[in-house]
Amino acid sequence: LYDATADLTVDTTGRTPEEVAAALREALTTVRVDLGERSYTVHIDTGLLARAGSLLEESGLAPTRRALVTNPRVWELHGGRWPADPRRVVFPVPAGERNKSLRQASHLYRAWMEAGLDRRSAVVAFGGGQVGDLAGFVAATYMRGLDFVQAPTTLLAQVDSSVGGKVAVNHPAAKNLVGAFHQPRLVIADLDTLATLPAAEFREGLAEIVKHAVIRDARMLEYLETHRTEIRERNPAALRHLVRRNVEIKAAVVSADEREAGLRAILNFGHTVGHALEILTRHRLRHGRAISIGMAVAARVAERTGRLAPAEAKRLVRLLRGFGLPTSPPALAPEEMLRVMRADKKAIAGRLRLVLPVALGRVEVVDDVPESLLLEVLGGSD
Ligand SMILES: NC(=O)c1ccc[n+]([C@@H]2O[C@H](COP(=O)([O-])OP(=O)(O)OC[C@H]3O[C@@H](n4cnc5c(N)ncnc54)[C@H](O)[C@@H]3O)[C@@H](O)[C@H]2O)c1
Numbered sequence: 001l002y003d004a005t006a007d008l009t010v011d012t013t014g015r016t017p018e019e020v021a022a023a024l025r026e027a028l029t030t031v032r033v034d035l036g037e038r039s040y041t042v043h044i045d046t047g048l049l050a051r052a053g054s055l056l057e058e059s060g061l062a063p064t065r066r067a068l069v070t071n072p073r074v075w076e077l078h079g080g081r082w083p084a085d086p087r088r089v090v091f092p093v094p095a096g097e098r099n100k101s102l103r104q105a106s107h108l109y110r111a112w113m114e115a116g117l118d119r120r121s122a123v124v125a126f127g128g129g130q131v132g133d134l135a136g137f138v139a140a141t142y143m144r145g146l147d148f149v150q151a152p153t154t155l156l157a158q159v160d161s162s163v164g165g166k167v168a169v170n171h172p173a174a175k176n177l178v179g180a181f182h183q184p185r186l187v188i189a190d191l192d193t194l195a196t197l198p199a200a201e202f203r204e205g206l207a208e209i210v211k212h213a214v215i216r217d218a219r220m221l222e223y224l225e226t227h228r229t230e231i232r233e234r235n236p237a238a239l240r241h242l243v244r245r246n247v248e249i250k251a252a253v254v255s256a257d258e259r260e261a262g263l264r265a266i267l268n269f270g271h272t273v274g275h276a277l278e279i280l281t282r283h284r285l286r287h288g289r290a291i292s293i294g295m296a297v298a299a300r301v302a303e304r305t306g307r308l309a310p311a312e313a314k315r316l317v318r319l320l321r322g323f324g325l326p327t328s329p330p331a332l333a334p335e336e337m338l339r340v341m342r343a344d345k346k347a348i349a350g351r352l353r354l355v356l357p358v359a360l361g362r363v364e365v366v367d368d369v370p371e372s373l374l375l376e377v378l379g380g381s382d
């Protein structure tokens with residue numbers, strides 16, 4: 001694709017073919033998140049981490065110190081991709097959703113103090129969504145906020161959590177209860193890191209990809225249906241396309257509604273039920289699987305309330321299952337799930353809000369789903 005540009009001889013701006021090729025590559029490998037003075041660029045490409053130094057500089061980040069927060073396994077596998085940097089201090093945090101916690105945040109505050117990080121320092125999150133949410137939350141609150149960079153290494157983090165500025169830690173009472181909006185200054189999604197991702201982790205990301213397709217993009221939904229093998233085999237062109245398209249969708253929604261006054265709520269499709277399942281299974285059910293079940297439940301509720309054609313609900317369930325994702329709630333008391341859902345921060349005055357598909361590619365936010373219907377769908381194994 002890029003080689004075609006070498007033949008370009010006519011360029012009205014008077015640039016050399018090399019400059020045109022570089023500009024084209026730049027256009028093909030970046031997505032801009034438009035947020036006024038908080039705008040930033042998401043880079044999506046192979047070989048990006050080796051160029052991290054210049055990417056940081058181009059974004060105006062020349063801090064005196066950099067705290068790189070990472071997952072031990074990620075650091076072991078991919079730490080060597082970063083250029084050596086005497087200004088960098090590495091802070092590994094233990095893996096797992098249970099460690100997206102105030103306790104780990106507190107360890108980081110202390111460790112950063114001891115390492116002498118100050119307001120001119122920057123924070124880089126290098127790992128999956130757990131590392132990104134935790135490091136971002138600590139970056140947002142330490143000394144009232146440090147510059148923050150996301151370098152996501154899971155499919156889920158590259159297509160979703162690294163973009164949009166939501167950062168948080170969990171509390172025993174609710175998922176993501178303690179958090180902030182803290183946009184990154186730059187996102188570096190190096191596709192090379194995905195090669196080592198375990199299959200189960202890869203599926204986690206596919207769940208958020210299906211979410212984006214259902215809320216905004218019927219064409220991508222079709223692509224997912226027709227390219228299942230390429231996707232599962234992590235064909236480089238398929239991965240590049242998917243990460244880019246998903247970042248575009250997320251960026252568009254976030255640019256229109258940074259703080260979730262309206263539109264951004266559609267990104268919670270599958271998440272009201274999903275978060276309840278995560279809490280009730282104490283995170284033994286991972287986020288992607290939990291929202292996969294949440295999306296299937298939402299589709300059934302949409303079908304039962306006459307919003308979604310039964311064939312479309314089936315199509316969504318088939319797509320999720322085709323990726324090896326679950327679509328039936330685990331054996332938990334439906335009343336318990338409902339109780340936790342009412343405590344979710346997406347509920348308003350205890351009134352549940354659900355994002356329901358009205359077609360595959362379009363959703364609406366609904367707050368009048370009868371609880372009896374929800375209990376029935378949650379209790380059914382379909
Ligand atoms: N902030 C947001 O907008 C947002 C959006 C979606 C999800 N999330 C959050 O993201 C979290 C889930 O993130 P996740 O699915 O990335 O899980 P994760 O961060 O827990 O990572 C999962 C595991 O993958 C391993 N890993 C990561 N990258 C690897 C690589 N390249 N090669 C090999 N192993 C690798 C790690 O060791 C880790 O144990 C949840 O807490 C969820 O709430 C946040």
Ligand SMILES: [Zn+2]
Pocket residue numbers: 208271287291
């Ligand atoms: Zn999610």
